[in-house]
Amino acid sequence: MAFEVIFLFMAGFLGGVINSIAGGGSFITFPALLFVGVPPVSANATNTFASLSGYLSGAFAFKKELLAHKKELPRFIIISFIGGITGAWLLLQTSDSLFREAIPWLLLFATVLFIFGEQLNRWLKSLSSQHKYASSIGAFLTLVFLLGVCIYGGFFNAGLGIIILSYLALAGYNNINTMNGIKLLVSSCVSIIAVVLFIIEDVIVWYEGSIVLVGTLVGGYFAAHLSRKLPQFYVRAFVIFASIGTTSYFFYDIYFS
Secondary structure (H helix, E strand, C coil): CHHHHHHHHHHHHHHHHHHHHCCCCCCHHHHHHHHCCCCCHHHHHHHHHHHHHHHHHHHHHHHHHHHHCCCHHHHHHHHHHHHHHHHHHHHCCCHHHHHEEEEEEHHHHHHHHHHHHHHHHHHHHHHHHHHCHHHHHHHHHHHHHHHHHHHHHHHHCHHHHHHHHHHHHHHCCCCCCCCCCCCCHHHHHHHHHHHHHHHHHCCCCCHHHHHHHHHHHHHHHCCCCCCHHHCCCHHHHHHHHHHHHHHHHHHHHHHHC
């Protein structure tokens, strides 16, 4: 029992650190819940609940960066709630095997998009300057993409931070600290509404989830302050490293293990 408590707390702490700095902390916390015997669907729902505290504490630590973009926040919050509840509902209607097989492909898409997002955004800006309707079409498509990201987050929490950062790169954000703050705000809103549905459907395992939650709370707040002090180049490099590692793991786990 003592080993299980320590194991889940450390998994939560490391997951909170990774979620706050780069995203992908569920790569640690979700398998940890499976390791101690939590069934897959309940582990997924419990992981979303446990990750929420890390998202909230991390978002609070980035409040300065978020307030600098306060006019944009209502849009992020509304879309996050709509997408989160939709994704959570879809999860409860989907078999374990189906959503597990989709994970590595979604992560691969997100990784490529984050790495090349700035180049793609420059191309979109160039296109919008040449075609008078391209800018409005691009803005609409990025909102649709954000909704899809939030649906994914409610459906399966792993890799959510990486995909949000990919969206932000595509949408034209280039300050990694601002991107991390918005990422954590969106992750918080998606997870809050998803957890409400999971509670109603009684699929959260409270004991194991609470231990991981405390760990993510501590790890998320610690890492948010740390990442602000690091040079942007190194934080971005860490994001890319984490996204490639997470994607590789899920491909191996699903197709080769």
